[in-house]
Amino acid sequence: MADQQAQTGEDIRPTDIPAIRWEEPPEGPVLVLLDQTRLPAEEVELVCTDASALVEAIRSLAVRGAPLLGIAGAYGVALAAVRGFDVDEAAKALQSARPTAVNLSVGVRRAQSAHRAALARSGEPEDAAAAALAAARALHREDAEASVRMAEHGLALLDELLPGGGHRILTHCNTGSLVSGGEGTAFAVALHAHRAGRLRRLWVDETRPLLQGARLTAYEAARSGMSYTLLTDNAAGSLFAAGEVDAVLIGADRIAADGSVANKVGSYPLAVLARYHHVPLIVVAPVTTVDPDTPDGAAIEVEQRPGYEVTEVTVPQGAAAGAVGGVPVAPLGTQAYNPAFDVTPPELVTAIVTEEGAVSPVTAEGLAELFERSRRATVD
Incomplete structure (x- = not known):
């Protein structure tokens, strides 16, 4: 090696x-x-x-x-x-x-x-x-091509759900060019809105414990000149209560056949908050993320990460000092629960946006039709 x-x-x-x-x-x-x-x-x-x-x-x-x-x-x-x-x-x-x-x-x-x-x-x-x-x-x-189409479909859906523009979007984890061959998934929609003059504010969840929102999404938002604000994950509830969120946009690591969505841990609480506050939650992902062989959310294998990611704060320190440095924040020997993802059921998802279009309401039948349409387009 x-x-x-x-x-x-x-x-x-x-x-x-x-x-x-x-x-x-x-x-x-x-x-x-x-x-x-x-x-x-x-x-x-x-x-x-x-x-x-x-x-x-x-x-x-x-x-x-x-x-x-x-x-x-x-x-x-x-x-x-x-x-x-x-x-x-x-x-x-x-x-x-x-x-x-x-x-x-x-x-x-x-x-x-x-x-x-x-x-x-x-x-x-x-x-x-x-x-x-x-x-x-x-x-x-x-x-890369799918990223462009997802951005277009996603912004069209946002404009349909929220006429008038000035979108205030809350996002979780990192879904931009750092995760894609193009400009990303959920972040690409926000970026498309920004370029069209229709993004009022991008709310960026820190995304504990590894801070992909703080380290990566904020990095991408800053370099794109977007209006963005960083918040701790547990501040999202107060943001919803204040009426400061128009839509939640997240990505996905696996979408089951029934429309259940596995995404970075912390996504499910956002879905619950969004439903309570009547805010649309939109999942943006390529068709390749839809897995027809996984029947439902319970069948999704959720990766368990090492406990030290929770018991320590990991901060980039520079090449000379090594890639990262861990600062203990819990007593030695503390056990940690650290799933990398959680699963959001389809009834909490307003729409799933792919390069082939949007599925809303999210149903097994709608996803199967979209998947088949994508397969036929690939064969053609």
Whole structure:
């Protein structure tokens, strides 16, 4: 396994640094990731030369977010193939890196299937590796295109639900370009509203315990010139009570066949608050996040993260001091409950917005129809 870091130059703006890219230096192909554990303090890239390095990057959340995990998984299979490693072994390791995010498995299977098909046709490992890489690049491109369409569909729905513009949107976790081949999912809708002059305020949940909202969404909002305000997760209730939220926009890591949505822990309480205060809650995710093989929310495997993420406050400290530093906030030996996600039932979701359009009300039948429509469009 080889894994190295390279710090970006000070003259490079954040928008110049993609979350993921494939490169082919003289020493061999590599997958380059923007290390999200180091943001916003510094922009540092990880260079992965094999699937093992990528698995570690996924588990440590250096690369994260459902759509981006799918892209990373596909590139990981291609990396194993191009460098002559066991592709099936790499695919198995990648798929198990984070169990809740269905996009990761989708991306891995897509590149793995392309590799197997090409190998069966020609018997040449080089052809199979090229096919896996082509599949990864196609998924990367499709996700960027899907991001544009989700933003358009999402803003159209917002304008329909909230005529007059001036939207005050509350979001949770991070759903922008750091999780996507394009400009994101839920964040992309808010960004589209901002560019259209129809975003009054973006409320950003801190997103405990790893602060993806404070570290990453605020970072993206600032660089985009958006009007945003950061709040602790437990302040959301008072914000709703004051009538300061017009809509809640979140992403998803897995959407079950019945419309149950697994997203970053803290999403379900927002859904309950939104329903009580008659505020629409909109989930924005690509069709690849819909998993027809998962029947309902109870069948979604929820990843359990290490307890130290709760008992310590993790803060980026800079390259010289190491990637992160943990400051204890609980007595030694304290047990912690740390699910990475929670599940919101479909009756609390106003709409699910995908690149193929919106489903509202959210029903199994509506999702199945959308999924089939997307499948036919892909085949055509």
